[in-house]
Amino acid sequence: MAGLIVVGVSIALALTLNAFQSNLLYFISPSEVVAGGAPIDKEFRIGGIVVEGSVVRPSNDMLVTFHVTDTVETVPVRFSGILPDLFRDGQGVVAKGRLDTQGIFIAKEVLAKHDENYMPPEVADALEAAKTLQTE
Numbered sequence: 038m039a040g041l042i043v044v045g046v047s048i049a050l051a052l053t054l055n056a057f058q059s060n061l062l063y064f065i066s067p068s069e070v071v072a073g074g075a076p077i078d079k080e081f082r083i084g085g086i087v088v089e090g091s092v093v094r095p096s097n098d099m100l101v102t103f104h105v106t107d108t109v110e111t112v113p114v115r116f117s118g119i120l121p122d123l124f125r126d127g128q129g130v131v132a133k134g135r136l137d138t139q140g141i142f143i144a145k146e147v148l149a150k151h152d153e154n155y156m157p158p159e160v161a162d163a164l165e166a167a168k169t170l171q172t173e
Contacts, residue, residue, distance in 0.1 A: 062133065066163035071110040075136050083112060083142055084131035085163060092126060105130060105142075109167040116144040123149040 063081045065074060070083060088111060091104035099118055104111045114132055124130065124147065132144035 064131075064163075066110075066166065067105055067107045067112040068110040068163070068167060070112050070136065070140075070142070077136055077138065080133060080135055080145075082131050082133050083114070084129070085112075087124070087126050087128050087130055089126045105132065107163045107167040112142050113140070114142045114144050114147075116147050118147075120147055121149040125149075 063079075065081050065083055067083065067085050069075060075081060075083075083105060085105040085107040088104040088106050091102075093102045094100075101116050101120060102113065103116075104113050106112075114134075116132065116134075128149050131148045132142060133146040133148075134142055134144040137143055
């Protein structure tokens with residue numbers, strides 16, 4: 038009986054850990070993406086600042102392209118959908134999606150900061166790390 042309980046708990050734990058692992062969504066900075074640290078076949082989040090003048094919106098489409106930077110490296114992003122009202126050049130953003138084979142991040146969701154004093158912690162950390170790299 039004790040053996041069955043141990044086996045049952047082990048199976049439940051293995052299934053839980055497997056589900057947890059497959060649902061993890063990593064944050065990767067533009068510098069890490071350019072350095073080859075981003076998975077090609079998995080979703081992840083990328084964040085940084087929208088590069089000034091990089092936002093392009095074709096007239097008859099919901100497709101938007103822009104570049105995200107951590108002040109060291111820049112990654113092109115393509116998104117089809119409605120952007121948040123606060124989205125603009127120079128804005129801190131986090132996008133969720135996948136990297137295609139050409140190095141373009143195909144976003145499924147784009148989030149922008151919600152007030153003047155807030156920046157997503159991952160973006161703030163990536164920008165701080167980029168500043169540290171520049172001074173070394």
